[in-house]
Amino acid sequence: MTAPATAVDVALVGGGGAAHCLLHALAGAGVALSVAVLDPVSHQGNDRTWCFWDRGTSPVEPAVRRRWPALRVVGPDGVAHQLAPVSYAMVRSADFYRLVRDRCAAGGLDVRWLSTAVHAVRPAGDLVRLATDAGELTARWVFDSRPRPPDRPGATTLLQHFRGRWLVGARLDRSAATLMDFTVPQPESGLAFGYLLPVDERRALVEYTVFSRSRLASEEYDVALSRLCDRLGVGTATVESTEDGVIPMTDGGFARRAAPRVYRLGTAGGATRPATGYTFATMLRQATVVAARLAAGVEPVPPRPYPVRHLRYDAILLRAVDRGLVDGRRLFTDLLTRHPPARILGFLDGTSTRRDEARILAGTPIPAMMRATAGWLAGTVRR
Ligand SMILES: Cc1cc2nc3c(=O)[nH]c(=O)nc-3n(C[C@H](O)[C@H](O)[C@H](O)COP(=O)(O)OP(=O)(O)OC[C@H]3O[C@@H](n4cnc5c(N)ncnc54)[C@H](O)[C@@H]3O)c2cc1C
Structure with a gap:
């Protein structure tokens, strides 16, 4: 019996980071599945920059823009420490989204990109019914990465909030990547640090990041960033683009299985490490296991993100x-x-x-x- 046009094997509800990681892994696993990605937002450009630690190579190596073998940490007393050897990688989202689409096409993965919001996810026997802006769709397996609060509320919830500037035209020391510089203006409670990642001699990402309960007023990020850029000697560089972000840091609990045949991925599934906000490497790791489980025909429950x-x-x-x-x-x-x-x-x-x-x-x-x-x-x- 052929499936109706509105039925797929796998539905990805939310088409951001976690969905792209899973598509990448599915294309690599060579599974013959039909996949629908449902998201009102189409992710194609540079809407975020992902950095992560690894052991020198990553499953998404073609999208890695730069890797640093050493990083600086500047303590609150202004003393600089060298962190080496390390392998700290940067992926710009436009490169990653492109890599994933190319890999899906090359791997023959049947992917439908549906620009629609999902309102309800209801298991029904061996299928799951999705109510969307564009009508109903059914899937055998659903991976839901829509942002949501933890299933078990945390005792402590901070936000990691930041603004970054992509600078061009600065004269930079390519090797002087700074992971944390704590000499920047500090919030009343929590902490703040500067972040400088030169991708080459002329281009760098500079960020001002705060761990605290609430966001700052917009101009506070700008003032702190401008001061940081001046101190780093890149204050006259041209700002090519800016990047804002908020990442939840919580000890709340996230379910990986939301209902029969419905799983949570990404930040919504607990992939964000509470004390650091790092998520990307874990999403890749989970995606590899989920794809292998789908290929093997076993229940594709995502593995525990962290012990x-x-x-x-x-x-x-x-x-x-x-x-x-x-x-x-x-x-x-x-x-x-x-x-x-x-x-x-x-x-x-x-x-x-x-x-x-x-x-x-x-x-x-x-x-x-x-x-x-x-x-x-x-x-x-x-x-
Ligand atoms: C600016 C920024 C920079 C980051 N940098 C790093 C980094 O350097 N390293 C790192 O490890 N982590 C980083 N993170 C954290 C994490 O990796 C990202 O947030 C990542 O995108 C999480 O993926 P996700 O799929 O869980 O969420 P998202 O990528 O946010 O995807 C969720 C998707 O759900 C969609 N959605 C919402 N409602 C609906 C609905 N009703 N129906 C369908 N779709 C819906 C949204 O449009 C969105 O596309 C960063 C986060 C941000 C915001």
Whole structure:
């Protein structure tokens, strides 16, 4: 029996980062599936820049614009530390979206891009019914990445909010990438840092990033960014474009399976690491597993984004920063610079050993972290 035109094997509800990661993996897995991507927004241009840590190569290598083997961290005291060797990669979204579309076409994946919002997702036996602006569609499997609050509300929720400028015409030292510069203006609570990623001698991304409960007024980002650019000696460069963003940092819980045959991906599925906001590498990792499960004909439930243990560390760290129990700037500087990068990388991607985690925790301000742990435990018991 042939499927009606409105029936597909896989529906991606939300066509942003997570959906593109899954399409990339599906095209690579060579599965003969029909896929619909449903999103009122068409993602094609440079609407975001993704940076991530990896081990020197990535599944999306053709879209990697630049990779840095070393990064600088400037502590609150102005002392610069070198983080090396590392592999920190940058992907601009336009390159990634193009790579995904090309790979889908080359791999023969039957993808329909539907410019429509989805209003309801209802499992019905072996199918899932989607109510959209453009009518009903049915799918065998649904991956939903529409932004949503956590299923289990968090005890601590911060926002990582930032504004970046793409600069051209500056004279830059290509090797001087700065991951965090804590000498920028600080919010009343939380922390802020500058970020400078030169992609070549003439072009760089500069960002002012804040971890706090609420966003700033628009002009505050501009003032901080202008000061940062002046201090970095790139104040006279031309601003080619700007990039604003807000990433939720929460110890709330996200379900991976929303209903029979309906799974959550991306930030909506808990792929955003609470203490850092990094998401992209995890979305790629989950996508590879989901695609392999679909190819093998088994239930394509996304794997756990991070081990429970790491989420607990993050909950405590978030609490310590949010409640002002630690100087967040000092804490992040020490975490990043007092350990071999491989240890920190393992911690960030959730593959560290308990021994390495013990070493990392031993380097934090113990009394403050004990207070944060006690508060988190009490809150967990109450909830
Ligand atoms: C500016 C910016 C920069 C970032 N940089 C990094 C980075 O450097 N490194 C990193 O690891 N992470 C980064 N992140 C975090 C994370 O990687 C991104 O937010 C990523 O896009 C998350 O993918 P997603 O699919 O979960 O969400 P999104 O990409 O936001 O996709 C969700 C989609 O759902 C759609 N949608 C909403 N409502 C509906 C509806 N009713 N029906 C259908 N579709 C709907 C939206 O239009 C959107 O396209 C960044 C985030 C932002 C905002």
